Amino acid sequence: MNTTGNGHDLHARHRAVLPDWLALYYAEPIEITHGEGRYVWDASGKRYLDFFGGILTTMTAHALPEVTKAVTEQAGRILHSSTLYLNRPMVELAERVAHLSGIPDARVFFTTSGTEANDTALLLATAYRRTNQILAMRNSYHGRSFSTVSITGNRAWTPTTLSPLQTLYVHGAVRSRGPYAHLTDARFIEACVADLEDLLGHTGDVAALIAEPIQGVGGFTSPPDGLYAAFREVLARHGALWIADEVQTGWGRTGEHFWGWQAHAASGPPDILTFAKGIGNGMSIGGVVARAEVMNCLTANSISTFGGSPITMAAGLANLSYLLEHDLQGNARRVGGLLIERLRAIGAGVACVREVRGRGLMIGIDLVKPGTDEPHPEAAAAVLEAAREGGLLIGKGGGHHTTALRIAPPLSLTVAEAEEGAAILERALRSV
CATH class of the missing domain: 3.40.640.10 (Type I PLP-dependent aspartate aminotransferase-like (Major domain))
Structure with missing residues (x-):
């Protein structure tokens, strides 16, 4: 099987053989090739801090030796x-x-x-x-x-x-x-x-x-x-x-x-x-x-x-x-508590942020059209893209409109990595 080619080639092959309803993130989808700890790399060699863990599945760390x-x-x-x-x-x-x-x-x-x-x-x-x-x-x-x-x-x-x-x-x-x-x-x-x-x-x-x-x-x-x-x-x-x-x-x-x-x-x-x-x-x-x-x-x-x-x-x-x-539950409580307070402080200064909610390392940021309570799916999509460009992978979700950003890093996240991710997310939110 041919395993060479760029992301555009792989995306075209994906669309040719897999269902249309199989969702992909990003206007230009990325191929994740490997990971270590809380980081992953795509096929071009770019590194990302992973704040979504393959939909909350990589719970402890990527490539955990044990x-x-x-x-x-x-x-x-x-x-x-x-x-x-x-x-x-x-x-x-x-x-x-x-x-x-x-x-x-x-x-x-x-x-x-x-x-x-x-x-x-x-x-x-x-x-x-x-x-x-x-x-x-x-x-x-x-x-x-x-x-x-x-x-x-x-x-x-x-x-x-x-x-x-x-x-x-x-x-x-x-x-x-x-x-x-x-x-x-x-x-x-x-x-x-x-x-x-x-x-x-x-x-x-x-x-x-x-x-x-x-x-x-x-x-x-x-x-x-x-x-x-x-x-x-x-x-x-x-x-x-x-x-x-x-x-x-x-x-x-x-x-x-x-x-x-x-x-x-x-x-x-x-x-x-x-x-x-x-x-x-x-x-x-x-x-x-x-x-x-x-x-x-x-x-x-x-x-x-x-x-x-x-x-x-x-x-x-x-x-x-x-x-x-390793008491990762305790780490989720400690680092997650710091992260959610940091994100609430950021959200207080961004007009489209309606609410920052969650507990531990399970945090949602609800986005609305500024000055209203109306869902803002376009903003959620734009922040997702801007975060990826800045080196951070997050998820999204919500009710009938996809307007909430979902943040769920591996439970071994460090304080320094939490701050790194929050800084990237702040820039992404402010860009939108």
Whole structure:
């Protein structure tokens, strides 16, 4: 296969053989060839500070020696066997994840992605409750499969209205917009709970509520702490389950907690927890944790050909060990706290910045047309380009308009790198 040629050639080849709906960043897309620590390089040799980590997936660092060594050693033994055989790395990682989840008598099922993890959670919840009615949050995103797009409340990521599920959408995941935005946190929660109570009073049995503690694709929006605990009390009265989608919030990224659900911990852990992305540091790992009663409710046989692969499990074990031994959650809290305050100070002087939000190393910058509350997708696109030109990779997201910048560096980010990224971002914002 020809591997030579410039970026224009590769872009043309990409467009010739891959779907039109497969999005690419930048007017002139870049090919990332290698990385180290918090930096990556493109095919032209330009270096970038990575503030997006392949969509929050490179959680610890690029080319982390501990993970590379674990993958190499496992690859030298065996790459694959499937779940039909005992798999020591899978059992060992499941033991650690079950313990860390906080779910009593937990069982773990590994998948290859967050989409597949959420799809499995929906299967468990609907089978356990014997109903296909699901509650989801407005502005949410849960994956690209047929079932997960049908519970995604973000219109920009929902290509079809056909669905195997009946989905009803609940208010509360976006604090600073909508009919309750003017309320205090306590009154906001009261209003959202009343809305949920009213909704449940007009529908049949509900299988579960699925919610991201902090919405990822939605632009790193979140409710006041305690909302999902209040929701959980209502759901429990109706027998419905709570699914916490921790694909982007898990493993200490928010700094204050290891899981996003712990900000709403008054009612205890969720019934089902889904995870993916960061645990593999780039390897394809997803999974579901549920108490045994829920996980074991399926009566048909099932396997996973690639879920729990020995090589991905080896990577996950090494990555998780590094994260815990180096207190990367604490680093996310400390460095993330400094970064968000620095970005808020920058945003105060830029007319198109409406809000800087988030916690830990999960930060969103909401952009609007100056002097209005109107979304400004053109500004978001322009800042993305200007940041890349300045040597910084960031993401974007938001509701029905892509108007929020998403910042989620590897959790080993240093204070100096945080300041470097903030300075580049300040220049990019001011250029727009």
